Amino acid sequence: MSQLEAEDDILSGLNPQQREAASHGEGPLLIVAGAGTGKTATLVHRVAWLIGQGIDPRRILLLTFTRRAAGEMLRRVDRILARQAGGGSLVRDARVWGGTFHAIATRLLRLYGKSIGLAAGFTIHDRSDSEDLLNVVRTELGLAKTDKRFPKKGTCMSIYSRCVNARQRLAPVLKRHFPWCEDWEDELKRLFDAYLDRKEAAAVLDYDDLLLYWDALLADEEAGERVRARFDCVLVDEYQDTNSLQASILARLCPTGRGLTVVGDDAQSIYGFRAATVRNILDFPKQYPAATIVHLEQNYRSTQPILAAANAVIGQARERYQKQLWSDRSGGDKPLLVTCENEQDQTESVIRRILQRREEGIDLRRQAVLFRASHHSIMLEAELTGRNIPFHKYGGLKFVETAHVKDLMAFLRLAENPRDLVAGSRVLVLLPGIGPKRSRALMQLLVESGGSLEPWRSWTPPLAAASEWPRLVELLEELRGGEQGLPAQIHAVRAFYEPILLEKYDNPAPRSRDLEQVEQLSSRYADRQAMLVELTLDPPSSTQDLAGPPQLDEDYLVLSTIHSAKGLEWDSVFVIHAVDGNIPSDMATGSPEEIEEELRLLYVALSRAENFLCVTCPLSYYYSPGRWSDAHGFAQMTRFLPPHVRKLFRECVSWIGGDGAGEEAEIVTGLSSEAIRRQTKDLWS
DNA sequence: CTGTTGAAATTTTTT
DNA sequence: ATTTCAACAG
Numbered sequence: 277m278s279q280l281e282a283e284d285d286i287l288s289g290l291n292p293q294q295r296e297a298a299s300h301g302e303g304p305l306l307i308v309a310g311a312g313t314g315k316t317a318t319l320v321h322r323v324a325w326l327i328g329q330g331i332d333p334r335r336i337l338l339l340t341f342t343r344r345a346a347g348e349m350l351r352r353v354d355r356i357l358a359r360q361a362g363g364g365s366l367v368r369d370a371r372v373w374g375g376t377f378h379a380i381a382t383r384l385l386r387l388y389g390k391s392i393g394l395a396a397g398f399t400i401h402d403r404s405d406s407e408d409l410l411n412v413v414r415t416e417l418g419l420a421k422t423d424k425r426f427p428k429k430g431t432c433m434s435i436y437s438r439c440v441n442a443r444q445r446l447a448p449v450l451k452r453h454f455p456w457c458e459d460w461e462d463e464l465k466r467l468f469d470a471y472l473d474r475k476e477a478a479a480v481l482d483y484d485d486l487l488l489y490w491d492a493l494l495a496d497e498e499a500g501e502r503v504r505a506r507f508d509c510v511l512v513d514e515y516q517d518t519n520s521l522q523a524s525i526l527a528r529l530c531p532t533g534r535g536l537t538v539v540g541d542d543a544q545s546i547y548g549f550r551a552a553t554v555r556n557i558l559d560f561p562k563q564y565p566a567a568t569i570v571h572l573e574q575n576y577r578s579t580q581p582i583l584a585a586a587n588a589v590i591g592q593a594r595e596r597y598q599k600q601l602w603s604d605r606s607g608g609d610k611p612l613l614v615t616c617e618n619e620q621d622q623t624e625s626v627i628r629r630i631l632q633r634r635e636e637g638i639d640l641r642r643q644a645v646l647f648r649a650s651h652h653s654i655m656l657e658a659e660l661t662g663r664n665i666p667f668h669k670y671g672g673l674k675f676v677e678t679a680h681v682k683d684l685m686a687f688l689r690l691a692e693n694p695r696d697l698v699a700g701s702r703v704l705v706l707l708p709g710i711g712p713k714r715s716r717a718l719m720q721l722l723v724e725s726g727g728s729l730e731p732w733r734s735w736t737p738p739l740a741a742a743s744e745w746p747r748l749v750e751l752l753e754e755l756r757g758g759e760q761g762l763p764a765q766i767h768a769v770r771a772f773y774e775p776i777l778l779e780k781y782d783n784p785a786p787r788s789r790d791l792e793q794v795e796q797l798s799s800r801y802a803d804r805q806a807m808l809v810e811l812t813l814d815p816p817s818s819t820q821d822l823a824g825p826p827q828l829d830e831d832y833l834v835l836s837t838i839h840s841a842k843g844l845e846w847d848s849v850f851v852i853h854a855v856d857g858n859i860p861s862d863m864a865t866g867s868p869e870e871i872e873e874e875l876r877l878l879y880v881a882l883s884r885a886e887n888f889l890c891v892t893c894p895l896s897y898y899y900s901p902g903r904w905s906d907a908h909g910f911a912q913m914t915r916f917l918p919p920h921v922r923k924l925f926r927e928c929v930s931w932i933g934g935d936g937a938g939e940e941a942e943i944v945t946g947l948s949s950e951a952i953r954r955q956t957k958d959l960w961s
Numbered sequence: 962c963t964g965t966t967g968a969a970a971t972t973t974t975t976t
Numbered sequence: 977a978t979t980t981c982a983a984c985a986g
Contacts, residue, residue, distance in 0.1 A: 378976050483976050649973050711963045839974045
């Protein structure tokens with residue numbers, strides 16, 4: 277095969293714009309890719325094309341939003357190259373560097389961290405670990421009890437995190453995002469100072485540090501040059517969801533923009549709460565004047581009526597790259613907009629349609645239910661469970677965030693890094709007679725001994741812990757010895773922890789089974805460090821994921837937060853709770869920018885659908901997620917579906933008939949029951 | 962100091 | 977429902 281034919285083969289199946297993007301040369305490249313325009317395919321082909329041009333795969337860096345995205349893209353690159361090379365794969369042995377910013381940062385910092393004074397054996401704190409450490413410092417500084425309430429640990433963490441990720445000073449961050457904390461500026465400064473000290477003493481990095489240290493590594497003259505020299509090409513997916521710090525990392529990696537490719541859609545920027553800024557993608561051409569911009573506008577995903585509805589929604593946005601998505605997938609029905617009496621009604625209506633779709637030959641796994649907040653699916657989950665309809669839920673509380681799994685991991689982390697104060701305290705307070713004070717003192721001993729367990733061995737525990745203490749020390753020494761394989765280590769931890777677990781929880785059986793599962797799963801990881809890193813940086817998003825790849829014949833419905841649905845697509849999509857207060861979330865109506873992000877969120881949700889889209893609005897809702905109160909109120913349909921947008925939907929009203937089977941009436945006049953109810957409500961509200 | 966008990970407050974998205 | 981905080985007994 278000639279070179280030209282080979283190139284052609286790699287690029288086959290791409291439209292002209294995609295082709296231009298995939299085979300672009302060395303200059304900085306911005307691909308503005310609307311929803312469903314084959315963004316992933318383009319990026320995958322670009323990587324394959326670069327390798328086809330003779331670039332060493334190991335010198336390509338592919339930054340994605342999740343590990344799953346990276347894995348899937350690299351598999352596709354492999355397939356293209358294998359097809360071209362007639363079987364043998366170039367990439368498998370010489371891997372492209374692929375992963376999230378945080379995962380890549382970890383790899384690089386393990387390699388080069390020493391040159392900027394970072395301990396090699398650092399462990400990584402997830403969000404709640406970081407909050408715990410911050411809380412320790414908060415208590416120590418006496419900020420926990422003040423006359424006026426000091427911000428809680430979660431709030432402090434958010435403030436800190438925003439400063440770091442947005443690279444902004446404390447004062448403006450407080451003023452703009454946390455005005456109710458402005459009085460505490462001095463205390464917060466002290467708190468953050470002390471927090472930095474404690475992290476250093478404990479040899480731990482939090483999520484933000486990973487980026488911060490990567491950036492610092494690149495800023496270092498010598499180390500920075502070595503890292504830069506590693507890569508010829510840097511490709512970034514979901515660029516609209518990167519923050520200022522990540523942009524800085526990229527600028528240091530590719531100072532002239534040479535070799536830099538970014539892909540994204542400003543209309544899908546939905547991580548502002550994590551300090552992502554749509555300015556990164558909007559200002560890319562300004563930052564790299566030599567940049568080539570390619571627009572992908574042909575949508576391959578959705579039918580014309582679905583696309584029209586989604587376009588109308590995003591059409592309400594203020595500033596964005598003008599693009600008109602079009603689809604030649606004509607035909608198909610208008611999306612449905614179902615007004616429901618209440619949440620039960622919504623649940624019933626959604627399940628009935630899902631089963632109906634299944635009857636029509638659409639497997640459950642090709643259908644998804646999307647919602648703004650994790651708890652919005654509680655009732656649906658209960659009902660699905662009751663009817664034996666299998667589902668996987670993405671987003672929300674993760675398996676590794678449950679208390680018992682965290683306990684187990686704390687043992688491993690303490691063995692990995694004896695200075696890790698949060699992990700250590702977590703383990704120590706499990707023992708009777710040891711509380712916060714003693715655990716603090718014990719961890720101090722370890723920090724001073726440089727990680728040796730000797731001071732613990734000679735410590736005299738209080739009577740209550742007398743029998744457990746020597747066993748704990750012995751366990752930790754075993755773990756530290758590194759003689760045992762990972763599953764054996766976990767087995768040993770379980771043996772120690774099991775009685776504590778039985779004591780600690782009301783319903784310990786399922787928790788105990790979870791830990792058994794963790795032990796089984798652990799054999800998949802190279803070693804303890806690999807497992808700890810992967811579980812903190814990219815935890816399995818559903819319990820089912822943990823059990824391994826699903827069987828091929830297994831069919832399950834997907835439930836997902838809209839955030840976790842990013843980049844994915846399904847034949848049929850149901851968007852539930854499309855009422856004001858949920859979309860936009862009451863939490864996010866403080867500023868026009870926040871509201872605009874909520875609008876984009878709805879756009880992301882709608883644009884996931886290929887052939888069938890259904891939006892539901894339960895009008896009566898409970899104030900609180902749980903059911904400990906029956907206080908309820910009436911909601912209004914989301915403000916993002918004003919009448920002119922609603923015209924693109926087929927509107928229905930749904931109610932539950934006497935036999936539980938739903939009935940529906942199409943709305944023919946402009947006056948919906950919602951409107952009637954609203955008018956009535958106006959009489960007294 | 963630890964561990965328990967009771968009262969009060971809470972509200973979202975995630976690497 | 978769950979988390980957080982203060983008060984108090986051992």
